[in-house]
Amino acid sequence: MTPARQAAYDILMTACRGSSIDPALESHRAQLSPPDAALATELAYGVLRRRAQLDFLIILSSGKPKLPTDAEVLTALRLGAYQLRFLTRIPAHAAVSESVELVKRHGKRSAAGLVNALLRKLPPLPEHWPDAPTRLSLPDWILARWTGAWGREAAESAALAALQPPETYIRHSSSSDQIQMLEETEVPGCYRVSGPVPPACRIQDIGSQWVASLLEVHPGHAVLDLCAAPGNKTAQLLEASPRIAVACDASPRRLKAMALSGHAAGARLLRLDATQPLPFGPIFDRILVDAPCSGTGTLARNPDIKWRLAPDDILRHAARQKQILASALACLKPGGRLVYSTCSIEPEENSEVIAHVASGYSIQSFTRLPGRDPGDGFQAAVIT
Numbered sequence: 001m002t003p004a005r006q007a008a009y010d011i012l013m014t015a016c017r018g019s020s021i022d023p024a025l026e027s028h029r030a031q032l033s034p035p036d037a038a039l040a041t042e043l044a045y046g047v048l049r050r051r052a053q054l055d056f057l058i059i060l061s062s063g064k065p066k067l068p069t070d071a072e073v074l075t076a077l078r079l080g081a082y083q084l085r086f087l088t089r090i091p092a093h094a095a096v097s098e099s100v101e102l103v104k105r106h107g108k109r110s111a112a113g114l115v116n117a118l119l120r121k122l123p124p125l126p127e128h129w130p131d132a133p134t135r136l137s138l139p140d141w142i143l144a145r146w147t148g149a150w151g152r153e154a155a156e157s158a159a160l161a162a163l164q165p166p167e168t169y170i171r172h173s174s175s176s177d178q179i180q181m182l183e184e185t186e187v188p189g190c191y192r193v194s195g196p197v198p199p200a201c202r203i204q205d206i207g208s209q210w211v212a213s214l215l216e217v218h219p220g221h222a223v224l225d226l227c228a229a230p231g232n233k234t235a236q237l238l239e240a241s242p243r244i245a246v247a248c249d250a251s252p253r254r255l256k257a258m259a260l261s262g263h264a265a266g267a268r269l270l271r272l273d274a275t276q277p278l279p280f281g282p283i284f285d286r287i288l289v290d291a292p293c294s295g296t297g298t299l300a301r302n303p304d305i306k307w308r309l310a311p312d313d314i315l316r317h318a319a320r321q322k323q324i325l326a327s328a329l330a331c332l333k334p335g336g337r338l339v340y341s342t343c344s345i346e347p348e349e350n351s352e353v354i355a356h357v358a359s360g361y362s363i364q365s366f367t368r369l370p371g372r373d374p375g376d377g378f379q380a381a382v383i384t
């Protein structure tokens with residue numbers, strides 16, 4: 001059993017239990033060699049991106065109307081099917097035998113024959129998938145709400161973008177020879193990288209860099225970054241050398257990681273729950289509210305979200321976002337500028353939050369959709 005496949009299996013079992021895969025992924029990456037960590041990530045993300053397609057092939061192969069109910073058996077089958085149909089460099093016999101080994105190791109020895117048989121007769125990728133949610137590997141309720149909000153073409157583009165690994169972008173604010181080698185983007189200081197990431201550059205998605213640029217920070221400003229950790233946008237706001245910078249987050253763990261990363265050196269870090277009234281008067285010229293959200297703009301980067309999210313989660317996020325935005329607006333100086341953003345492309349978490357909380361303000365709204373615009377999907381509103 002290769003360590004990469006064992007790690008991918010463990011990560012996928014976490015997803016089966018409905019939890020975020022991030023902690024399992026981080027812990028395996030820290031223990032594996034770089035090539036094994038890369039393969040484990042590719043396998044786990046690939047299975048999660050293509051899950052509906054893989055399940056369709058497994059059902060066809062079994063000739064039964066439903067998937068196997070054992071999570072261990074299903075996970076081993078999905079891993080094998082992904083390698084057989086989407087990774088050309090892995091020999092078929094290795095993909096099959098390692099999935100068989102996985103079920104044996106995880107207490108399902110009796111299913112070894114079934115896994116072997118289903119993977120050996122797995123059909124090829126079809127020319128036509130049975131329906132759009134299978135073709136796009138997206139739950140039908142998400143596809144339906146995206147189609148309602150953005151139209152069919154944009155919804156399908158966003159879903160297709162979520163099937164591919166995301167491109168890498170870096171933040172590079174100083175001029176140096178390195179920059180000559182990098183591909184510029186429409187966001188100043190943001191470069192696309194297709195090879196290794198140059199030293200001393202911070203990886204930050206183009207959508208995230210675009211959000212921070214909307215705040216237009218100048219040196220004399222007092223700046224509040226309200227949902228700041230892990231600090232990518234704080235670091236970008238600090239490039240303008242504001243007079244005061246305060247960065248807050250509710251999570252002690254994330255704030256600690258932010259402090260250790262050095263991203264926000266120069267900002268005062270505070271642990272605050274922004275759903276509550278904040279301990280500041282209306283003193284800030286610039287406020288960024290990069291609110292916690294469902295993350296539906298980041299499915300290429302976080303493919304577990306699409307299988308974990310439920311419709312009620314979006315309403316729960318929206319309720320919290322309204323409280324956070326209301327707290328933030330109370331700290332904005334007259335004439336100041338607040339940017340509200342999420343990496344969700346759901347109107348309930350964006351335009352509806354703004355309409356509910358900031359109706360008396362001047363508002364400019366922006367949307368980046370995956371597949372239509374480079375990078376993750378984001379929505380942002382500039383509130384003045």
Ligand SMILES: C[S@@+](CC[C@H](N)C(=O)[O-])C[C@H]1O[C@@H](n2cnc3c(N)ncnc32)[C@H](O)[C@@H]1O
Binds near residue numbers: 234
């Ligand atoms: C989208 S992330 C922020 C990403 C960050 N702006 C960046 O660019 O690196 C949202 C953050 O909101 C924080 N958060 C969640 N609930 C909060 C609350 N009630 N008050 C303040 N921060 C909160 C989370 O801990 C998380 O770090």
